[in-house]
Amino acid sequence: MLKIIHARINQGYRTSDFPAVPPVMPELFGGLPELEKDKCNHSCSDCIKVCPTGAIVKTNGSLTLDLGLCIFCHACVEACSYQALSFSQDYRLSVNKREDLLLSNNTFHLAKAVDDKAKRIFGHSLKLRQVSAGGCNACEGDTNVLNTLVFDLGRFGIQFVASPRHADGLLITGPVTENMKLALLKTYDAVPAPKLVIAVGACAISGGIYSGHPETNNGIGDLLPVDLYIPGCPPHPYTILDGLLRLIGKIL
Amino acid sequence: MSANTYLYNGQALTLTDLPVSSTAEFRSEIIEHINSGSRIVSFFGMPDKDEIALIAVLANDTQGNLEVLRTVVRDSYTSLTPEVPQAHWFERELAEQWGIHPEGHPWLKPIRFQQFINRKHSNENSETATIKPGVTDYFKVLGDEIHEVAVGPVHAGIIEPGHFRFQCQGENVLHLEIELGYQHRGIESALAKGLNQRTIHYMETLAGDTSIGHSMAYAMNMEALSGIVPPYRSQIIRAIALELERLANHTGDLGALANDIGFLPTASFCGRLRGDFLNLTAQFCGNRFGRNLLYPGGIRRDISENTISHLQKQLPILLSSVNEAINLLWETPSVMARFENIGTISHEDIISLGIVGMPARAGNVRRDVRCDYPWGAYMFLESPTVTMQTGDVYARASIRWFEIQNSVAFILKALAALTPGPVREELPPLGADKLAVSMVEAWRGEICHVAITDSSGKLKHYKVTDPSFHNWFGLALSLRNQQISDFPLCNKSFNLSYCGHDL
Missing domain, CATH: 3.30.70.20 (Alpha-Beta Plaits)
Incomplete structure (x- = not known):
């Protein structure tokens, strides 16, 4: 026990001050x-x-x-x-509408929060079910990392839950393979309404490099209504966190 | 057998030199080689006029060379599996991808629920039939107190999909059967159409947590096919990136193992430390998973002196934090009680099933591509092989910890060996009618890629074997006679790739 306490002191306080203090990205990081x-x-x-x-x-x-x-x-x-x-x-790359991802004149409409009624429901406690539908484990990895003490997702009232029945929405990764399509749609049906859908990564948004493969569905497309698009391959954890916080109105 | 069917890791041979054996000779040679200690690293089909060519790559760990065997079949051949159990998954894949029936295979069923690759179904009815993933026969145990537990494809955590069926008597698992294929994205079909701008990105996302490992195997094959050796400096930087990938994943796995038994201090500390290793990779290329770093002919961008000194300064600090976090595991009796004698896989099973990577080394089977088939920087910088005896969760956890020490030592040694110089060479056109084999010891284990060109030097076939392809069945075996509640722990101790298997 003493060793654990000693280790705890040595390891230090590691939670970032995001969103109050913006993160320092790697020198070669490619953002917007x-x-x-x-x-x-x-x-x-x-x-x-x-x-x-x-x-x-x-x-x-x-x-x-x-x-x-x-x-x-x-x-x-x-x-x-x-x-x-x-x-x-x-x-910061997240948007609400698919067409907002088409960049032509350097005006970029970052995601806005859900409406007031939805904010009352999701704003203080958002439970998400993650579904990987052909994701390569990079988007999954950098979503999972939000649960570590560096990002400490729980402090924003956001939590990933085991059952779709406990969830307020889905966070989907991967190009939606043919073999996962049915499971994804069934999981969506199992989430009680009102519900949110969040597409993370190029694959989930458009199929990414798997677009045009007959084995995939070019991402979520019209299969489900999407409330938040978070682009990247994979998006940086801060890109994902920024998007989630914008959706529930914690970053304006 | 002529000498030109042998090659070393990262070399190419000329297809016209490769004899076509009769199927009977092909079988008996494989059986003979396996009985004398070789193992199958790749075994696949490829269209050859109206028939299917079967190509097997056998590895001889003591001699450090690879042998390529070839035959052609039309519809069926006598299965190798009854005599060579490690062929079982390859033969199921052959049947599924090409409609070749291995007669006498004891458990022939799909592994990924995919369509035939670029080949019409011989049975006209099945061409239009929809494939239902996971819908197949399952091994069943019958009896009064037997019950079946089905899990997946959607799991409880943030992980990839797969389907698991447990045959249980009370809490005791008698048998586990794993069905995959939910992640199938059609990568091999796309690669068979030739190289394009997407190819390197397919490699980086074959298993997205092993971007460096797979893109390295691909780069090696392209370099072998075009007959170049990438610059010295680029080879060292590639190896450093591969070891950083290992450090991040091993650290993350040890944290996740702690999490699965509810030991939160190590879980929390390692969660942060894994990210710190990923951030070091991001210093190389801007991406935490090492995307856009490797390229056939070298690396895309040199690393700066700042990055080198940052690495030299940070790695010892990170290692000391990792050791502090992980030593808590070994010093806590309640942790050891959950790790020891859980999820054991025997030495004999590892050998007969051809298990690779950490789970093999954890069961005292000395298999490490870095030592047995050294390539690139591993030809002049040593990386010791770690083995454990017990083959249980404890051994698989310990292997990771020892390899973390070795990887840090290797990177520091490699950084010291860096000299200024070019990092990328233009890739000449690929040679015609060539077959190249590359192997890489990525963090999970042995990756094997085989690339084949046609008579005009165009890529005509590309075969990927992720370590998970060999090891998923090992996980199933390790669950026998274990408590079902130990499944997450056993699963994490292997931490296999779904998409790397499903392709």
């Missing part, structure tokens, strides 16, 4: 992309050719980057001869 349209040479398509997921499209000579498909691999940044694309350090 920035498009500099005036630098973009409108006749070339080098970034489009190298993108593994087809996240970049050009309409009428103007670039659009779909953050829901983007895996933040930086291939476009390396391919662009005009430095028109870059990834910033901004880890």
Whole structure:
């Protein structure tokens, strides 16, 4: 017992001051992309050719980057001869609507909280059931890490629960494989209404690099109504936490 | 058998030099090699005109070389499993992916509930039939006091899906059967269509917690097929990244083992420390899981002097915190009571089933690709193999702790061996009609990738064998005659990959 107490003192207090103090991201971290349209040479398509997921499209000579498909691999940044694309350090990436992930003019609508009635229900206590539907264990890993003492998810009233019947919503990862589709839909049905759906990672949002595979459903798509999209491959834990707190109105 | 069917880890051979044995010769050679101590590291089918070529890669741990055998079959052949039990899962996969029937297989059923790869069903009716995951025959125990417990695919925690069926007598588990396939994303079908911008990302997400391990095996194969050796500096940085991946996962697993028995101090401390190791990987490439770091021909981006000195400073501090957290496990009798003699898998079963990685070493079977088939930086920097005798949860936990010590020592040694130089070489076109084999000792165990090119140098087949492919059945065996309440603990002590198996 004394050794445990001794270890506890040595290990120190490790919980971050987020959201009061913003986190320090790694130097090479790739967050919210920035498009500099005036630098973009409108006749070339080098970034489009190298993108593994087809996240970049050009309409009428103007670039659009779909953050829901983007895996933040930086291939476009390396391919662009005009430095028109870059990834910033901004880890805040969550949105409420799928179309808000289409980045074309550097206005980005971060997620807003659920309405007042829903906030009364979920704002102080949000119980989530996690379903991995083809996730590679990276989105799962960086969601699970929110339970560690560094992030201490419990202090925000958010908890992952074992049964969908105890849950207020689902947090879904993975491209929704054919083999998990039925289990996912049954789990959703088992959650009592009103309920939330949160899509974490490029796979869950769009299929990511598994988009177009007949073995997957290109993410949640129209299978379920989604309330929060958290892009990334995988999203950084602070990106996920930021999204969850925005959804319940704890970050405005 | 001619000498050109042998190769070393990370080498390629020319397909036209590889003889096509008769199926009977193929079988008898495999049986002979296995009886004299070799083991199967890969065994798969590949389209060959109207037939299916069967290719087996056998590893001889004492000689440190690999042998490739080939035959062709049309619809069926005599199963190897009755004589070579470690072939059982491979043969089930062959039947499922290619419709090849291994006659006499004792328990032939799907392993992933997938469609045939790029091949029409021979039975027209089944072509339109929908595949129902998990719906198959299960081994049943009958009797008055027997009951069945079914768990999954959706589990209680934040983990991947799989289905577990326990045959129990009271609390006692008589048999566990594991059905997977829920994570099947069609990676092998996509890879058989050739290389593209997605290929490296398939490798990084085959098992997302082993991004470095799998992308390293892929890079090795591409380099072998195109005949280049990546720069010295890049090889060292790759090995450092692989050991960081091991450190993060081993530390996380020890915390999770503590959590599964309700010993919260170690669980809490290790949860934080795992993240600190992941953050070190993020210093290399911006991503905690090592995405966008490795590339065929080297690494995508050099690491800075700052990163090197940060690593040299941080690793000893982290190691001392990890040791403090983990020593609490060994010093607490109530923890040891839950670890010792639980989930034992015997030395004999490990050998006959071809178990790899930590669970093999925990049962005193000295198998470690880093020592037996060294590649890259492991050819000149030593990494000792750790073994334990007991084969139980305690042994699998201890192995992790010892390997944490070795990985930190290895990284510090590797950092000291870094000299300035290039980190990436342009990859020339792949050689035509080649077969390359690469193996990597990732944190779970042995990864094996086999890449095959056609006569124009285009990738035509790519086979991935994650350590979990060998080991899931080992987990099932370790549960026999255990309390069902010890399942989470046993499961975590193996911590196998669902998506790495399902592909």
